[in-house]
Amino acid sequence: MAQLLTLSRAARLVGISRGALQLRMKDGDLPTFEGKIAAADLLRLYPHTRIEQDQELERVTHIKETAFARRVRERILPDAEVLALRVQELGMELVRSQALTEHYREVLARVHSELSSAPALQATRALLERMEFELRRPVPAKIDDDALWAQDSVLRVMTAHVRTQPAGHDFFVEGNDSLLDAGLRAGLALNYGCSDGRCGRCKARLLSGRVKPIGAGDRGLTDAEHHEHDILLCANTAVTDLVIETAEAAGPRDIEVQRSVAVVKNISHPTLDMTLLHLQTRPQQRLRFLAGQFFQLGLPNGSQAQHPGAGCPCDERNLYFHVRRDGVFAQAVFAQLREGQTINIAGPYGEFALDQNSPRAVLFLAYGTGFAPIQGMIEHALALDNAPSLTLYWLAARAADHYLDNLCRSWADALDNFHYTPVTVPADLDPLSDAVQRIVAEYPALQDFDIYAAGPAAFAAAVDEVLATRVFPRAQLRSVVAP
Numbered sequence: 001m002a003q004l005l006t007l008s009r010a011a012r013l014v015g016i017s018r019g020a021l022q023l024r025m026k027d028g029d030l031p032t033f034e035g036k037i038a039a040a041d042l043l044r045l046y047p048h049t050r051i052e053q054d055q056e057l058e059r060v061t062h063i064k065e066t067a068f069a070r071r072v073r074e075r076i077l078p079d080a081e082v083l084a085l086r087v088q089e090l091g092m093e094l095v096r097s098q099a100l101t102e103h104y105r106e107v108l109a110r111v112h113s114e115l116s117s118a119p120a121l122q123a124t125r126a127l128l129e130r131m132e133f134e135l136r137r138p139v140p141a142k143i144d145d146d147a148l149w150a151q152d153s154v155l156r157v158m159t160a161h162v163r164t165q166p167a168g169h170d171f172f173v174e175g176n177d178s179l180l181d182a183g184l185r186a187g188l189a190l191n192y193g194c195s196d197g198r199c200g201r202c203k204a205r206l207l208s209g210r211v212k213p214i215g216a217g218d219r220g221l222t223d224a225e226h227h228e229h230d231i232l233l234c235a236n237t238a239v240t241d242l243v244i245e246t247a248e249a250a251g252p253r254d255i256e257v258q259r260s261v262a263v264v265k266n267i268s269h270p271t272l273d274m275t276l277l278h279l280q281t282r283p284q285q286r287l288r289f290l291a292g293q294f295f296q297l298g299l300p301n302g303s304q305a306q307h308p309g310a311g312c313p314c315d316e317r318n319l320y321f322h323v324r325r326d327g328v329f330a331q332a333v334f335a336q337l338r339e340g341q342t343i344n345i346a347g348p349y350g351e352f353a354l355d356q357n358s359p360r361a362v363l364f365l366a367y368g369t370g371f372a373p374i375q376g377m378i379e380h381a382l383a384l385d386n387a388p389s390l391t392l393y394w395l396a397a398r399a400a401d402h403y404l405d406n407l408c409r410s411w412a413d414a415l416d417n418f419h420y421t422p423v424t425v426p427a428d429l430d431p432l433s434d435a436v437q438r439i440v441a442e443y444p445a446l447q448d449f450d451i452y453a454a455g456p457a458a459f460a461a462a463v464d465e466v467l468a469t470r471v472f473p474r475a476q477l478r479s480v481v482a483p
């Protein structure tokens with residue numbers, strides 16, 4: 001029987017995105033069997049896959065993480081107990097395979113003996129000769145297959161694979177991460193609250209596999225829930241590959257408004273008119289949101305304003321905002337806000353969010369500080385690893401207004417499926433319409449894309465106006481007026 005890999009494992013082994021593999025499946029280049037991929041088919045498509053490519057995968061993963069300006073997460077091994085349990089599990093698998101091989105060997109020997117003592121019919125003789133010939137032949141060496149499976153075994157000791165139901169999402173658990181942290185980091189919109197085992201909101205049902213309690217464990221569960229194989233995602237890590245049943249937000253309406261207090265971790269000014277704010281909530285006060293949504297920020301002096309988050313929900317406690325020197329709130333940010341101060345924060349608000357389940361390529365169109373929510377969406381899309389390609393056009397009135405140009409270029413350099421073009425154009429309707437017209441003219445099959453647009457009202461109107469003249473399903477356009 002062919003050895004089968006899940007899509008996530010296959011993508012990880014050959015070092016490409018899940019979206020790129022999905023595209024090959026859609027194009028008919030890569031057959032699937034109940035959603036899984038045969039190792040031989042994978043190697044046929046990517047014949048140069050070798051163990052050494054793991055280093056390349058590490059490099060791209062590292063670039064993805066640091067390119068987001070996130071805190072660099074220490075890569076750690078699972079603790080000794082989890083490692084021992086995973087090795088033990090692999091050992092059990094080996095024992096089962098050996099027992100099966102021994103069983104087949106005995107069956108073959110019995111059949112051979114019975115055929116040998118059967119009446120010497122011509123067909124029986126031919127069958128016997130064929131069997132003896134096949135058994136004498138050396139076992140064919142499938143070097144590439146074997147290397148792939150050896151690499152997969154190492155990965156299974158280092159990381160466990162988790163599949164969620166009913167959404168059908170995948171993620172990997174590294175080190176001693178809780179299932180909740182690993183799932184959030186993979187961009188999943190999991191349900192949670194306290195993050196330390198008290199509220200019970202991250203409850204899930206374990207359908208298969210083994211978990212190990214961490215921290216305070218499942219103290220928020222009743223005996224009956226334990227009996228039903230319920231677990232808390234924040235209080236367990238994975239010992240083996242898992243299948244879990246859990247609730248995930250399907251869209252912005254599934255996430256209620258929350259309130260928290262965040263500390264100003266960092267303030268920087270990429271240009272004279274721009275402030276980049278990095279806020280951090282307390283560990284037990286993380287805010288659930290989807291990339292692209294807005295937050296109400298309240299400064300110590302009482303000024304308030306809504307701004308789109310520029311970070312990814314996968315980035316746990318860290319929230320990012322881009323504030324242009326414009327209006328009372330922005331003036332207070334520039335003149336009075338200092339690192340270490342606290343800000344009241346409420347949210348998320350709004351319907352502008354990434355469609356997490358879409359398999360389509362994505363075209364991002366941003367004007368000026370409309371780049372803020374788009375940045376969060378790009379990071380979220382990279383974490384989800386679903387889209388075959390991500391393309392960003394960042395329009396602005398002056399070249400200097402591409403205030404995170406280096407970040408966008410570093411994504412384009414590091415990631416094969418990310419493309420970036422800065423465009424300089426005035427913020428008036430006619431030139432904006434012409435610019436958007438020129439961009440979409442590059443895409444004859446525009447209906448194969450999801451389009452996300454963020455910027456001033458004139459920009460949103462220009463995008464609307466241009467797309468109305470094209471064959472393009474309106475449901476695949478999401479746009480927002482961003483400050």
Ligand code: FES
Nearest residue numbers: 193194195200234
């Ligand atoms: S998030 Fe509260 S118990 Fe897990």
